[in-house]
Amino acid sequence: MSILLRGGLVIYGEGFEPVRADVLIEGDRIVRVARGISAEADEVIDASGRVIIPGLINAHTHSPMTLLRGLADDLPLMEWLQNYIWPAERKLGRREVYWGALLGLIEMAKSGTTTFVDMYFHMDAVAEAVMKVGLRAFLGYGMVDLGNEEKRKAEIRETERFMKFIEELGDRRINFILAPHAPYTCSPECLRWVAERAREGILVTIHLAETREEVKEIKERYGMTPVQLLDSLGLLTPGTIAAHGVWLDERDAKILATREVTIVHCPASNMKLASGVMPLKMLLKAGVNVALGTDGAASNNNLDMLEEMKLVALLHKVHTLDPTVADAKMVLRMATVHGARALGLKAGIIKEGYLADLAVIDFRRPHLRPLNDPVSHLVYSARGGDVEDLIVAGKIVMLDGEVLGVDEEKVLDKVENIREVVI
Ligand SMILES: N[C@@H](CCSC[C@H]1O[C@@H](n2cnc3c(=O)[nH]cnc32)[C@H](O)[C@@H]1O)C(=O)O
Ligand SMILES: [Zn+2]
Known part of the structure; x- marks a missing residue:
């Protein structure tokens, strides 16, 4: 061809x-x-x-969260997650996730995204949607154990099952990624298990240092910053793709640079949940690879990487009162080359x-x-x-x-029906 x-x-x-x-x-x-x-x-x-x-590389999203778009706006992260998003997600079965992912994929294709990194559940349904549309994807089952051993075992089983599923698909565009949710939802045992698998060369994605509360909580629990914690567990490697990285100090930045970790900046989500402004200038100066992501559509509220690029450029100029920060070429590099580097793609x-x-x-x-x-x-x-x-x-x-692989009108009808009947 x-x-x-x-x-x-x-x-x-x-x-x-x-x-x-x-x-x-x-x-x-x-x-x-x-x-x-x-x-x-x-x-x-x-x-x-x-x-x-x-093609643009969306290095952090949750594609089926299109279903929850506009459902719980104007809230801080933990309240948003615990009181609104997680209860709504309990209603989502495989079928719902499939149609939500298709909607997300259509939206991404229409705004120039060719590759994305996804973390969610019912990920084989997401893989099915990806096969239909034809994007390049890195798919991970989001592991959450909350320190419960039974739950940890179940999350590990599901991760292993999904990894095998992707292997058997045998589609070079669809890749597996390990996806422990965050340092505050995964136990050290769970993170250590992930670190061990990562040593075999499998990529890892995780939420990291998203809010000030997270850093406080992790310091209280472990006496370390979230970055130091992951490093102590052997989870920071060139194959680690950590979303957000908003609350980082200079020592954290140095560790991230030395370990060649990628930080995925999600400016819209950080602004909407009022998480904070990630220290872009500091990270770039320290030599950290910074990629770009939209996060899910419930905290953005779209998956448009062109809009995300503009937001990066504007946010950091006004925040530092320095219009030379995040110039257009730098931002385009974040949305392309840096994402490709993180994923080991010649793209x-x-x-x-x-x-x-x-x-x-x-x-x-x-x-x-x-x-x-x-x-x-x-x-x-x-x-x-x-x-x-x-x-x-x-x-x-x-x-x-x-978008050639799908009937867009049908997808729009389906998600409306899911909204009315399920959510
Ligand atoms: N196995 C888990 C599923 C986790 S999927 C990944 C999770 O990340 C959540 N999420 C989406 N955006 C963010 C964010 O910015 N920070 C933290 N979590 C998020 C999302 O709602 C979803 O619940 C379970 O049994 O619940
Ligand atoms: Zn996220």
């Missing part, structure tokens, strides 16, 4: 330089980026007047030899003209709905705004 994208403006290479070129894709790779490629291809997409960007940039994960955006729109600086427009002016085509692993996922 080969695809030729003809005549677009390509945001090319590590430098994100805009160049007029065609892009030739063979199998799951980009094989050539050049003007006037004459090769025959199975599919030809006319990209003239449009901009071809590397996140458009260049020969890289994975063919990319999006085509219509820039012939009033809010994207004149075309002074495409990367600036992408971060500061574009929005989800501007994305028209999406290619993942050399396969067309969306064409002219239509």
Whole structure:
């Protein structure tokens, strides 16, 4: 299978330089980026007047939480989780999770996301939804044991079952990730079990240092910061992808940098739950790999990575009173290259030899003209709905705004029905 994208403006290479070129894709790779490629291809997409960007990597989300969008707004994290979200989640079975994930996947595809990291339950239903839509996914069963040994055993069994399920699927786009929920919901025994499995080279994702209360609680319980705790349990490695990292001190940052951990910044969620402002400048200065995520749709309240990029840029400028922090290229790097690095993917940039994960955006729109600086427009002016085509692993996922693998209308009806009957 080969695809030729003809005549677009390509945001090319590590430098994100805009160049007029065609892009030739063979199998799951980009094989050539050049003007006037004459090769025959199975599919030809006319990209003239449009901009071809590397696919965005949403490094932290809970895709089925689209079902809970707008259900419990304007609350702090623990109250939101304990009194609203967890009781609502108890009503969600496999079927509900499947349709919620499909809705989330459609939303992500339509806003330029090609890869995402997901943590939830009924994850085989999420995997089924991913197979239909065709995104690249890292799926983890969220483990919560609350110090209860029986629960821990059950969470470990479910994790092992799901890991085997993913192995047997044998789809290179669908990957397994270990997903202990957080230092305040998982016992040290549970986290140690995860650390042991991670030594075999399996990726790990976890929520970390999200609120001031979490840091206080962990310090009281263990006499260490959440970062020090995870480090003492051997859980901080280059394969660790920790969401939030809002409440970190300089010592934590140094540990994270030394261990080559990735922190996933989720600005919308942090602002909405009033968790705080993550110390982006400090982390980048310490050399920490910072990726970008939306978190779930119940704390965002959408899965639009284009919007998330703008929020990062604006939040840190106003917070530090320094407009040079989080410039457009840096933010785009967080949403692409840094996510790819965390996941060990040769992706996140458009260049020969890289994975063919990319999006085509219509820039012939009033809010994207004149075309002074495409990367600036992408971060500061574009929005989800501007994305028209999406290619993942050399396969067309969306064409002219239509996600090919699913009946979108049917998904919209189903989730409305779930809202009325189940939630
Ligand atoms: N095995 C667990 C499921 C955990 S899935 C992951 C969990 O993370 C929750 N979650 C979503 N966003 C956040 C966040 O920002 N911080 C902490 N937890 C979150 C989400 O609601 C879900 O319950 C159980 O039996 O309940
Ligand atoms: Zn989360």
